[in-house]
Amino acid sequence: MSEQQEVAKQEETRPGVAIVPPVDVVEDNTGITLTADLPGVPRDKLTVRVDGDGLLIEGEVALDTPEGIEAVYAEVQTPRYRRAFTLSRDLDTAKSAAAFNNGVLKLRIPKAEHAKPRKIDVEIG
Amino acid sequence: MYESLLRFPSDLFAELDRLSREMQPAFGGLGRPSSIRAGTRGAFPAINIGTSPKSVEVYAFAPGIDPAKLEVSIDQGLLTIAGERATDLPEESDKPSIYASERYAGSFKRVVSLPEDVDAARIEARYRDGVLQVSVQRRESAQPKRIEVK
Numbered sequence: 093m094s095e096q097q098e099v100a101k102q103e104e105t106r107p108g109v110a111i112v113p114p115v116d117v118v119e120d121n122t123g124i125t126l127t128a129d130l131p132g133v134p135r136d137k138l139t140v141r142v143d144g145d146g147l148l149i150e151g152e153v154a155l156d157t158p159e160g161i162e163a164v165y166a167e168v169q170t171p172r173y174r175r176a177f178t179l180s181r182d183l184d185t186a187k188s189a190a191a192f193n194n195g196v197l198k199l200r201i202p203k204a205e206h207a208k209p210r211k212i213d214v215e216i217g
Numbered sequence: 218m219y220e221s222l223l224r225f226p227s228d229l230f231a232e233l234d235r236l237s238r239e240m241q242p243a244f245g246g247l248g249r250p251s252s253i254r255a256g257t258r259g260a261f262p263a264i265n266i267g268t269s270p271k272s273v274e275v276y277a278f279a280p281g282i283d284p285a286k287l288e289v290s291i292d293q294g295l296l297t298i299a300g301e302r303a304t305d306l307p308e309e310s311d312k313p314s315i316y317a318s319e320r321y322a323g324s325f326k327r328v329v330s331l332p333e334d335v336d337a338a339r340i341e342a343r344y345r346d347g348v349l350q351v352s353v354q355r356r357e358s359a360q361p362k363r364i365e366v367k
Binding site: 117 | 269
């Protein structure tokens, strides 16, 4: 097995290995805005899940790779992002909105008195 | 050890694995010494390089950039990727609370040294899903050919 295939196999047998994507989190009077960098993730491989007090962001990287390509140098070695947060009860997760463009996820969760469990639909543009 | 308290991982073993991998600074992540121009880990954007018999592919992970403002140039076998990313953070006057500011904002420049057998005239750059992919074709004469024995 080539060295590159061995590295790939090791990654697969260790579930849960994922890159922690960098985020910006800003709170103002009306709610919280979270921006996350998830480069290489197409829209259909992005998962944003919100329930009563938790937020989970997951994405799988899908790059365009020509046939017979071998990695020579890799700073991004795992094709997966994952990050989770707990949310406080004053955020209205039912009214949250997400947009995903050019690998940047922008998530807006407004404040309210009550939080309900809900999966978020990602809008285009 | 961690840039901000928010980065403390829930999966400690994944983090320890990542740290042990990063403890090989002499090697560019795959057991071979990296180019002198490779830049330190954590530079923006992150770069992956792959080779196939026909081409060399350079991937730069640069989300949230206007592709028209990206500067990609090649000179004497050096591929330069430069640009700027504006910050998304709000102004001071709105008095927001910024809990995390981990995303890179500002100008960036990364240089990749390409192998000698590439054809600088046959180069393409595409920007998709926040990844800039630069493909440089190898010279025809450099590609492996099978020789017939008569």
